[in-house]
Amino acid sequence: xxxxxxxxxxxxxxEFIIIVFVLINIFASLFFDTHFYKLSKWITLLGIVLAxxxxxxxxxxxxxxxxxxxxxxxxxxxxxKILILICGFxxxxxxxxxxxxxxxxxxxxxxxxxxxxLFAMCTVSAxxxxxxxxxxxxxxxxxxxxxxxxxxxxxxxxxxxxxxQGAVVSSLFLLGLSxxxxxxxxxxxxxxxxxxxNASVMQTQPQILLTFSLVLLVCTFLFRLGLVxxxxxxxxxxxGASYPICAYISSVPVLACFGILAKLLMTxxxxxxxxxxxxxxxxxxxxxxxxxxxxxxxxxxxxxxYSMSVQSGIMLLGLCVFSVYSLSxxxxxxxxxxxxxxGAWSAIILLYNSARLESLSDLKGLWYHRPYYVMAFTIVLxxxxxxxxxxxxxxxxxxxSAVARSGFVFLPFLMIALIGCVVMIYAYWRIIRSMxxxxxxxxxxxxxxxxxxxILYACSFATIFICLFADKIIRLCQLVAYYM
Amino acid sequence: MSFLxxxxxxxxxxxxxxxxxxxxxxxxxxxxxxxxxxxASLHFVYALLFLVFFDTSMYGMSFEKELTFFGMSWLKSxxxxxxxxxxxxxxxxxxxxxxxxxxxxxMSKIHIRSKHKLYYSLVFLLESAILGLFCAKDMFVFFVFWxxxxxxxxxxVSQWGNSEARRAAMRYTFAAFVANMFLFFGMLIxxxxxxxxxxxxxxxxxxxxxxSKFYPLWFQIFVFVNFLIGFAMRVPFVLFHNWYPDxxxxxxxxxxxxxxxxVLNTGVYGLIRxxxxxxPEIFKLFAPVLMIWGLVNIVYAGAISIVQPGVKKMVSYAxxxxxxxxxxxxxxxxxxxxxxxxxxxxxxxxxxxxxFVVISCIEFRTKTTYITSLGGIGQVMPxxxxxxxxxxxxxxxxxxxxxxxxxxxILTGAMLSNLDQQLMVKIAAFIGLCAIAxxxxxxxxxxxxxxxxxxxxxxxxxxxxxxxxxAVLSALCLTIVYLGINPMSIINVYQSVSSIILxxxxx
Numbered sequence: 001x002x003x004x005x006x007x008x009x010x011x012x013x014x015e016f017i018i019i020v021f022v023l024i025n026i027f028a029s030l031f032f033d034t035h036f037y038k039l040s041k042w043i044t045l046l047g048i049v050l051a052x053x054x055x056x057x058x059x060x061x062x063x064x065x066x067x068x069x070x071x072x073x074x075x076x077x078x079x080x081k082i083l084i085l086i087c088g089f090x091x092x093x094x095x096x097x098x099x100x101x102x103x104x105x106x107x108x109x110x111x112x113x114x115x116x117x118l119f120a121m122c123t124v125s126a127x128x129x130x131x132x133x134x135x136x137x138x139x140x141x142x143x144x145x146x147x148x149x150x151x152x153x154x155x156x157x158x159x160x161x162x163x164x165q166g167a168v169v170s171s172l173f174l175l176g177l178s179x180x181x182x183x184x185x186x187x188x189x190x191x192x193x194x195x196x197x198n199a200s201v202m203q204t205q206p207q208i209l210l211t212f213s214l215v216l217l218v219c220t221f222l223f224r225l226g227l228v229x230x231x232x233x234x235x236x237x238x239x240g241a242s243y244p245i246c247a248y249i250s251s252v253p254v255l256a257c258f259g260i261l262a263k264l265l266m267t268x269x270x271x272x273x274x275x276x277x278x279x280x281x282x283x284x285x286x287x288x289x290x291x292x293x294x295x296x297x298x299x300x301x302x303x304x305x306y307s308m309s310v311q312s313g314i315m316l317l318g319l320c321v322f323s324v325y326s327l328s329x330x331x332x333x334x335x336x337x338x339x340x341x342x343g344a345w346s347a348i349i350l351l352y353n354s355a356r357l358e359s360l361s362d363l364k365g366l367w368y369h370r371p372y373y374v375m376a377f378t379i380v381l382x383x384x385x386x387x388x389x390x391x392x393x394x395x396x397x398x399x400x401s402a403v404a405r406s407g408f409v410f411l412p413f414l415m416i417a418l419i420g421c422v423v424m425i426y427a428y429w430r431i432i433r434s435m436x437x438x439x440x441x442x443x444x445x446x447x448x449x450x451x452x453x454x455i456l457y458a459c460s461f462a463t464i465f466i467c468l469f470a471d472k473i474i475r476l477c478q479l480v481a482y483y484m
Numbered sequence: 485m486s487f488l489x490x491x492x493x494x495x496x497x498x499x500x501x502x503x504x505x506x507x508x509x510x511x512x513x514x515x516x517x518x519x520x521x522x523x524a525s526l527h528f529v530y531a532l533l534f535l536v537f538f539d540t541s542m543y544g545m546s547f548e549k550e551l552t553f554f555g556m557s558w559l560k561s562x563x564x565x566x567x568x569x570x571x572x573x574x575x576x577x578x579x580x581x582x583x584x585x586x587x588x589x590x591m592s593k594i595h596i597r598s599k600h601k602l603y604y605s606l607v608f609l610l611e612s613a614i615l616g617l618f619c620a621k622d623m624f625v626f627f628v629f630w631x632x633x634x635x636x637x638x639x640x641v642s643q644w645g646n647s648e649a650r651r652a653a654m655r656y657t658f659a660a661f662v663a664n665m666f667l668f669f670g671m672l673i674x675x676x677x678x679x680x681x682x683x684x685x686x687x688x689x690x691x692x693x694x695x696s697k698f699y700p701l702w703f704q705i706f707v708f709v710n711f712l713i714g715f716a717m718r719v720p721f722v723l724f725h726n727w728y729p730d731x732x733x734x735x736x737x738x739x740x741x742x743x744x745x746x747v748l749n750t751g752v753y754g755l756i757r758x759x760x761x762x763x764p765e766i767f768k769l770f771a772p773v774l775m776i777w778g779l780v781n782i783v784y785a786g787a788i789s790i791v792q793p794g795v796k797k798m799v800s801y802a803x804x805x806x807x808x809x810x811x812x813x814x815x816x817x818x819x820x821x822x823x824x825x826x827x828x829x830x831x832x833x834x835x836x837x838x839x840f841v842v843i844s845c846i847e848f849r850t851k852t853t854y855i856t857s858l859g860g861i862g863q864v865m866p867x868x869x870x871x872x873x874x875x876x877x878x879x880x881x882x883x884x885x886x887x888x889x890x891x892x893x894i895l896t897g898a899m900l901s902n903l904d905q906q907l908m909v910k911i912a913a914f915i916g917l918c919a920i921a922x923x924x925x926x927x928x929x930x931x932x933x934x935x936x937x938x939x940x941x942x943x944x945x946x947x948x949x950x951x952x953x954x955a956v957l958s959a960l961c962l963t964i965v966y967l968g969i970n971p972m973s974i975i976n977v978y979q980s981v982s983s984i985i986l987x988x989x990x991x
Binding site: 372375382387388389393394397398400401403404405411414415418419421422425426429433436468469470471472474475478 | 561624669672
């Protein structure tokens with residue numbers, strides 16, 4: 001008993017709290033009827049805040065293990081967990097209006113939501129392939145279930161592709177896992193890398209098999225991050241899903257997948273030089289294709305889907321030139337991306353909930369009705385585009401300087417990525433432009449959508465604040481990257 | 485002088501822009517305008533104080549200051565810090581910018597009819613960006629302000645222009661982002677490969693260089709060209725010049741004045757700071773190319789200027805043609821040419837800013853800018869005509885007016901130049917001399933068509949300049965005459981800087 005408590009308090013505390021609150025939510029759904037649907041939101045918020053607070057009690061110096069070394073907790077994982085929890089906090093507030101319309105399923109929604117957060121956190125902490133597979137699968141399951149909350153007629157059809165492709169990719173992951181296990185009879189990352197570090201093994205074992213299995217393993221991450229061979233699900237799924245769920249899919253799995261992908265790449269880095277170029281190629285193609293598709297979109301959700309794809313492409317480009325410097329730049333980029341992305345989604349949710357504005361042409365003349373919304377939204381979009389006085393610029397500067405310092409080979413990729421970023425600036429600029437149009441449509445705006453308004457203001461403030469005080473956060477990211 | 489802080493000079497317009505945007509600030513156009521004008525006047529005086537206390541004999545930067553956030557410098561872990569400082573060239577550009585903003589605000593009253601809060605705060609945001617760009621000591625801080633200036637330009641052109649302005653602004657902004665991308669790419673490479681040699685992670689412009697011993701020539705040329713594209717877009721040089729007449733002809737009159745007052749300066753400043761100071765050897769290699777490019781600029785843009793149907797386009801092309809002289813002066817690689825080039829960019833900003841003020845007065849009265857529908861206005865607007873005559877003479881380069889000295893210096897510099905291709909240089913100088921005649925052609929054609937030909941029936945009841953317009957134009961003309969009579973007052977300020985830069989170029 002004592003050992004279990006000790007394990008929880010050193011390594012597993014935030015997850016444990018989330019589990020407790022998932023159970024509380026389930027039990028509360030038994031005892032409270034639809035009338036008390038707001039209770040579920042408060043339970044969830046309380047759980048997230050407590051989990052955030054509990055991260056400070058973890059013994060993470062240098063690291064702590066749980067469950068016989070299958071669950072790792074150190075500064076690196078805690079960094080990601082804090083980001084995931086902050087995301088979750090904002091997303092709970094953003095789902096307010098959706099829950100009001102579906103009161104009878106509020107407890108169910110938040111139970112699935114919290115377990116999604118839980119498995120995202122566990123994904124980052126995984127130290128072996130089996131645990132990783134279970135966590136990723138559970139994370140995807142929570143996404144599938146959240147997607148089923150939408151009741152619009154074509155939603156099922158649009159989101160079905162996500163389910164099918166996700167299943168295919170998961171099976172590929174399993175195949176890669178079994179091949180790796182067949183090669184070295186290990187599932188732990190460290191053990192596998194130690195096994196292959198032995199030079200005599202590399203001569204007897206076929207290297208092509210290792211590369212092949214790694215490619216299979218990586219497919220699942222490419223799929224979750226919306227990178228190029230597997231990016232076709234993004235716009236359709238986003239179009240079919242409800243707004244808060246789009247925000248969820250574009251932030252929580254992205255954080256979890258980048259967290260674990262960085263770790264995997266570091267473990268297998270020495271054996272896959274060609275992977276570097278392949279990753280850079282994938283990143284660049286994603287950026288170009290995503291940005292070229294984004295400039296033709298009319299629907300805000302579809303545009304944001306391509307935006308997520310492009311942002312993951314930029315982060316992958318930073319990740320593939322592997323060093324501590326570039327890893328810290330990716331961490332910083334994720335940090336900035338979370339705030340800008342949540343801010344943009346909160347603005348879009350705000351516009352949808354208050355006046356049912358869905359496409360770019362609906363936004364015309366918004367400046368004349370709500371100048372302060374428009375200003376905050378503009379700042380957030382500028383941050384996503386990576387322009388000057390916001391966090392986006394600093395993060396882009398950092399990540400591209402990391403790419404520039406990794407050698408002549410990457411300069412063409414950097415050039416193409418920058419071109420793609422300029423195209424993406426145009427895509428974001430179209431939103432800003434349509435808000436400042438002179439056409440005066442009588443938009444009726446409901447003033448009662450409060451929480452998303454404050455999140456929008458908070459995020460637009462945060463993007464500028466991060467830009468000014470970037471130094472502290474960059475140092476933090478460097479520390480985190482160093483400890484990984 | 486402790487009360488002279490560059491940080492305040494740069495950030496005060498942003499603060500004022502925020503004050504104007506603040507919901508509690510009265511949304512009454514007279515109050516906003518008066519507040520803006522008062523602030524701009526004080527700001528101009530404050531900028532002039534820097535000139536008064538400027539030590540002209542000092543080599544390097546003066547008034548150095550670092551912007552810290554509660555004791556932390558901006559991006560210390562990346563070697564980037566928000567340090568500011570001005571040398572002679574930057575200081576002159578700073579003062580010119582504040583002066584142009586002041587003139588713009590005085591001319592805004594009659595043209596800006598809606599969205600006053602947004603307009604005045606955007607003008608101040610733009611001013612802040614331009615000032616920050618001139619004062620930045622750090623490459624990436626320079627780039628931040630460089631990009632920051634694009635967003636106000638987009639809104640200023642698109643919101644208050646004519647019906648086609650929105651598309652033109654979009655085209656320009658997008659093209660500028662592409663050019664900025666080249667600039668950013670060059671900066672990233674320079675940033676890292678400087679670090680690889682010196683082992684100091686820094687982006688300070690003064691210490692940056694790419695040592696020719698370590699890197700192949702083609703690589704340096706590649707980085708150099710990236711910078712050149714970024715700045716040539718802004719100056720604008722021919723090949724990258726289409727945006728300038730495009731947005732000038734479509735935006736409203738005060739925005740014309742504002743744009744003509746700083747675009748050339750920012751581009752030339754970037755060329756001097758990066759392409760000359762960081763890559764002196766490549767610049768020497770490129771000097772003949774740039775010289776020919778400058779000549780093409782002068783002749784081609786001048787020829788196009790004559791056939792334009794609109795007055796605004798005509799004057800814009802005339803300004804592009806004048807930038808050719810700047811290029812010619814910079815590529816001479818001697819002190820006479822360099823002094824002339826810096827002076828020419830200041831003078832041309834001043835002169836063309838004044839020409840756009842004249843055009844704004846005419847446009848307000850006639851509501852048209854087509855040259856065929858104007859004509860003979862001089863008969864009903866004599867004050868305007870005489871002031872415009874001084875400005876047009878200045879644009880041609882008549883002695884004792886502001887453009888004379890720089891053109892003289894540039895052509896003398898071209899004659900004295902020590903470039904290897906002696907014959908080409910002499911021919912270039914000769915063509916430049918002839919090009920003055922071309923410039924006289926298009927400027928006088930403009931003047932004749934607008935003021936001197938037959939007076940049309942519908943313009944017989946036009947009123948002459950109002951006292952405010954007369955005051956603004958007279959102030960500009962006085963500046964033009966004063967700088968024409970006393971050119972050394974400008975040249976003295978940046979002579980020490982130019983000697984440093986020439987030392988770099990002689991290496």
